Amino acid sequence: MEFGPIFRALTRNRARFFLIVAEVALTLAIVANCATLILSARAEISRPSGFDDEALLAVSTTPFAEHLAVEEAKAQRVAADLAGLSAIPGVESASNTNFLPWRGGGTTMALQRPGSGQSRNPDDEIGAQFYSADPALAETLGVSLVGGRTFTEEENQVDTSVFVLQRTTPILISRVLAERLFPEGAALGKTVQPGEGSGEGEFTIVGIFDRFYNPMGESSEVVVIFPGRSDMMGAGMDYLVRVEPGKSSAVAREVEAFLLRAETGRNVRVRTIPEMRGQYHSQDRLLVASLNGVMALLVLVTSLGIVGLTAFSVAERRRQIGTRRALGATQGAILRYFLLENWMVTSLGALLGIALAIGLNVGLVNFTDAARLEWQVVAAGVFLLWTIGLGAALGPALRGARIAPAIATRNV
Amino acid sequence: MLLYNVRLAWKSVLRHPVLSGLIVAGIALGVGVATTFVTAYGALSSDPIPGKSGDLFYVRLDSWDPAAPFSSSRPGPPQQITYRDLRGILKTGIPLRQTGMFKSRMYVYPNASNTVGDRPFQQQVRLAFSDFFPMFDVPFRYGSGWDKTADERAEQVVVLSAALNDRLFGGADSVGKTVRVANRDFRVVGVLAPWRPKVLFYDLTQNPNAQPEDLFMPFNLVEPMEVRSNGNIQSWSGPDSDDFVERLHNTEAVWLQMWVELPTEAQRQGYKSFLDAYALEQKKASRFQRPLDNRITPVLELMEEWEAVPAQAKSLAAISLLFLVVAALNLIGLFLGKFLARAPIVGVRRALGASRRAIFLQHLVECELVGLIGGAFGLLLSFGGLALLNRVYRVISGTEGFFQLDATMVMTAILLSLAAGALAGIYPAWRICSIPPARHLKNQ
Numbered sequence: 001m002e003f004g005p006i007f008r009a010l011t012r013n014r015a016r017f018f019l020i021v022a023e024v025a026l027t028l029a030i031v032a033n034c035a036t037l038i039l040s041a042r043a044e045i046s047r048p049s050g051f052d053d054e055a056l057l058a059v060s061t062t063p064f065a066e067h068l069a070v071e072e073a074k075a076q077r078v079a080a081d082l083a084g085l086s087a088i089p090g091v092e093s094a095s096n097t098n099f100l101p102w103r104g105g106g107t108t109m110a111l112q113r114p115g116s117g118q119s120r121n122p123d124d125e126i127g128a129q130f131y132s133a134d135p136a137l138a139e140t141l142g143v144s145l146v147g148g149r150t151f152t153e154e155e156n157q158v159d160t161s162v163f164v165l166q167r168t169t170p171i172l173i174s175r176v177l178a179e180r181l182f183p184e185g186a187a188l189g190k191t192v193q194p195g196e197g198s199g200e201g202e203f204t205i206v207g208i209f210d211r212f213y214n215p216m217g218e219s220s221e222v223v224v225i226f227p228g229r230s231d232m233m234g235a236g237m238d239y240l241v242r243v244e245p246g247k248s249s250a251v252a253r254e255v256e257a258f259l260l261r262a263e264t265g266r267n268v269r270v271r272t273i274p275e276m277r278g279q280y281h282s283q284d285r286l287l288v289a290s291l292n293g294v295m296a297l298l299v300l301v302t303s304l305g306i307v308g309l310t311a312f313s314v315a316e317r318r319r320q321i322g323t324r325r326a327l328g329a330t331q332g333a334i335l336r337y338f339l340l341e342n343w344m345v346t347s348l349g350a351l352l353g354i355a356l357a358i359g360l361n362v363g364l365v366n367f368t369d370a371a372r373l374e375w376q377v378v379a380a381g382v383f384l385l386w387t388i389g390l391g392a393a394l395g396p397a398l399r400g401a402r403i404a405p406a407i408a409t410r411n412v
Numbered sequence: 413m414l415l416y417n418v419r420l421a422w423k424s425v426l427r428h429p430v431l432s433g434l435i436v437a438g439i440a441l442g443v444g445v446a447t448t449f450v451t452a453y454g455a456l457s458s459d460p461i462p463g464k465s466g467d468l469f470y471v472r473l474d475s476w477d478p479a480a481p482f483s484s485s486r487p488g489p490p491q492q493i494t495y496r497d498l499r500g501i502l503k504t505g506i507p508l509r510q511t512g513m514f515k516s517r518m519y520v521y522p523n524a525s526n527t528v529g530d531r532p533f534q535q536q537v538r539l540a541f542s543d544f545f546p547m548f549d550v551p552f553r554y555g556s557g558w559d560k561t562a563d564e565r566a567e568q569v570v571v572l573s574a575a576l577n578d579r580l581f582g583g584a585d586s587v588g589k590t591v592r593v594a595n596r597d598f599r600v601v602g603v604l605a606p607w608r609p610k611v612l613f614y615d616l617t618q619n620p621n622a623q624p625e626d627l628f629m630p631f632n633l634v635e636p637m638e639v640r641s642n643g644n645i646q647s648w649s650g651p652d653s654d655d656f657v658e659r660l661h662n663t664e665a666v667w668l669q670m671w672v673e674l675p676t677e678a679q680r681q682g683y684k685s686f687l688d689a690y691a692l693e694q695k696k697a698s699r700f701q702r703p704l705d706n707r708i709t710p711v712l713e714l715m716e717e718w719e720a721v722p723a724q725a726k727s728l729a730a731i732s733l734l735f736l737v738v739a740a741l742n743l744i745g746l747f748l749g750k751f752l753a754r755a756p757i758v759g760v761r762r763a764l765g766a767s768r769r770a771i772f773l774q775h776l777v778e779c780e781l782v783g784l785i786g787g788a789f790g791l792l793l794s795f796g797g798l799a800l801l802n803r804v805y806r807v808i809s810g811t812e813g814f815f816q817l818d819a820t821m822v823m824t825a826i827l828l829s830l831a832a833g834a835l836a837g838i839y840p841a842w843r844i845c846s847i848p849p850a851r852h853l854k855n856q
Contacts, residue, residue: 015748015839015843016745016748016749019741019742019744019745019748020745022741023738023741023742023745026734026737026738026741027738029734030731030734030735030738033731034731037724037727062519062534064519064521064532066595267531267532267533267534282804283722283724285804286724286801286804286805287724287728289800289804290449290728290801291728291731293445293797293800294445294449294728294731294732294735297441297445297735298735298738300441301437301438301441301442301735301738301739301742302738302742304434304437304438304742305438305741305742305745305746307434308431308434308435308742308745308746308749309745309746309749311431311749312746312748312749312750312752312753313749315749315753316749316752316753360734364727367723367726368723368724368726368727369723370727
């Protein structure tokens with residue numbers, strides 16, 4: 001291989017090759033950091049909720065008719081809605097609950113182990129998202145209980161007409177909450193209390209949900225569910241509906257039509273969970289799309305640069321190539337010369353780029369909450385640049401290889 | 413001479429269409445990407461109420477739980493204040509503009525005189541005091557805000573957004589007309605001109621890029637209408653009361669935003685001492701048990717503190733500027749290649765008497781020409797880029813066309829492409845003009 005001659009030739013064209021080196025180095029630094037940002041955003045976007053997202057519809061109804069403010073009317077309305085929803089073909093199960101996954105926002109309450117009230121320490125309190133749900137929630141969400149049972153119909157008959165949540169005894173909690181309340185295990189059947197200022201009562205854990213993720217501050221996996229109708233605080237009645245696989249959009253229209261027909265004094269909004277999830281992640285998706293765009297364009301610009309410089313490098317040496325060919329060099333030897341030259345320059349740039357990438361990453365980690373650079377990402381970046389470099393140099397190098405030996409004998 | 417150089421440059425561009433295309437594409441991409449993300453960052457981070465942002469102060473009081481700070485990660489008072497404290501500090505003797513406020517959601521009922529169908533629809537409502545409109549320079553199309561009497565008497569008056577007025581009244585002057593909101597009749601006193609601050613600076617507690625509410629009504633309606641907040645509510649202690657008004661006056665829940673306008677330093681000092689005096693007074697009643705920490709914070713400082721500009725926008729702007737650097741490096745290389753290939757011709761021109769200066773200028777003009785062509789394409793690209801951003805952004809904030817290329821950005825893009833052309837051209841042009849003519853004549 002002609003490392004020596006190529007290297008000496010490069011030193012004669014310092015400015016031009018310094019440019020490629022710098023360009024490759026910056027490109028690697030940017031691409032590696034973009035990829036790191038993209039990977040962490042994508043990890044967030046594709047994080048599993050633990051539910052059958054594809055099969056779920058989130059239904060929120062907001063009443064405006066006066067007669068829906070009456071307690072008995074609400075109870076009847078919910079019962080009739082649930083019966084009607086279950087009768088729609090394609091609906092597998094329906095639950096009256098204000099837990100709509102990926103809604104973003106909600107309410108938290110503090111929970112603590114009983115007895116800790118005397119020597120109160122705020123560190124003992126655990127903030128949990130809290131919702132109310134009827135017995136059908138687990139089945140509708142498609143989550144399994146790792147222990148215990150769901151609510152009974154009897155437990156579900158709670159008066160929710162008052163603003164303050166009536167403290168009823170049975171609760172369902174997520175596994176993460178169970179582990180934090182009772183690190184020693186065996187949370188099932190134990191009792192907990194609301195934290196200071198969160199009201200009175202004593203709750204018995206009757207069931208524990210397995211995997212559960214619903215993004216909300218620091219309590220994404222920490223959830224407590226109370227029995228009862230989900231129409232308190234004038235928020236309207238919400239339902240989760242589980243549909244047969246692949247039918248969600250068709251059933252969604254049916255559901256909306258049915259609910260509006262059944263009670264005209266309200267507005268109805270039906271969304272699929274993937275829709276809500278997409279909306280929740282829209283900012284991350286904007287970031288990923290932008291970064292992908294920037295990365296693709298950057299790679300394009302860099303390869304344009306390499307094409308141009310190699311083409312020039314070939315054009316400048318037409319006569320030398322002709323001479324080499326006339327002296328017996330094969331087309332393959334000429335091709336190899338230019339590709340090797342390109343590979344050396346790219347590698348030099350990549351070496352510098354690794355240092356730059358680490359520097360840029362340190363900056364991003366300090367100024368934003370970016371993730372740290374992984375060596376695999378850098379390695380992939382170097383590999384990418386080698387490929388691009390060779391790909392971009394191939395065209396001009398092939399053209400150079402086809403230069404006829406006779407060129408050498410011509411004057412200009 | 414300039415014209416001659418431009419003609420030469422144009423000829424040179426046409427002589428190597430592929431190479432020229434590469435160069436133009438390189439500049440276009442660099443300028444396009446940089447303009448797109450710098451515009452986006454500018455939109456998200458620029459002063460939302462220039463000239464006044466230093467006079468508007470957000471008020472916070474530390475009325476929180478003596479046992480634990482409001483936030484474990486970020487020291488300081490709660491983000492919002494309680495109802496009882498709002499009532500307390502509104503009674504300040506200091507003459508100033510001030511407003512407490514919160515947002516809610518209410519049903520709007522189109523009636524016979526309206527142009528939409530019969531079905532009521534929910535809208536975001538802001539309950540505030542009459543000072544809200546002059547304080548935040550809210551633009552009116554018809555009418556005006558309500559007056560102090562309407563504040564005091566909790567009159568059922570309302571100011572509509574331009575969009576809601578379009579929807580209800582087809583854009584006509586609806587001042588004096590009646591709108592049914594939450595089962596009550598409201599008299600329209602004002603209609604806003606289209607108003608879309610890039611940052612919802614007067615309420616940064618939730619989505620800082622949300623659009624302003626569609627209805628504004630007197631704050632004091634909160635008690636008679638039993639209006640509940642649709643924003644953040646945090647509480648550590650409160651009575652379990654069924655009575656709305658009683659609970660309102662006794663809860664320690666924080667859920668209200670409070671703003672004051674303090675144009676002079678003396679007023680700021682005065683107001684700050686007033687707040688501290690208020691807190692000390694409350695301490696006597698066994699409230700405010702935490703160390704004294706009352707704050708008044710101007711708009712831009714609050715945006716900084718609450719990170720109203722997404723960190724991602726910052727990273728993207730930085731990355732896109734680096735992108736421009738790569739594009740410029742690229743350009744230097746391409747120009748260098750192109751010019752040096754022309755060395756024999758330049759040798760002839762120099763031998764025939766062209767000065768170095770003339771050669772340098774000729775090549776620089778070519779760089780600028782290509783730079784401008786690239787910049788023009790770059791602007792087109794950034795229109796496309798911003799359109800893409802807008803499409804995704806519509807989902808986040810519900811606003812059409814959030815990011816707009818304004819005149820300054822167009823100017824910046826042009827200057828950027830001229831600068832890129834010059835920066836990228838100087839070295840290659842200098843190289844080509846400093847080649848001794850004899851060297852390239854020898855072979856001819």
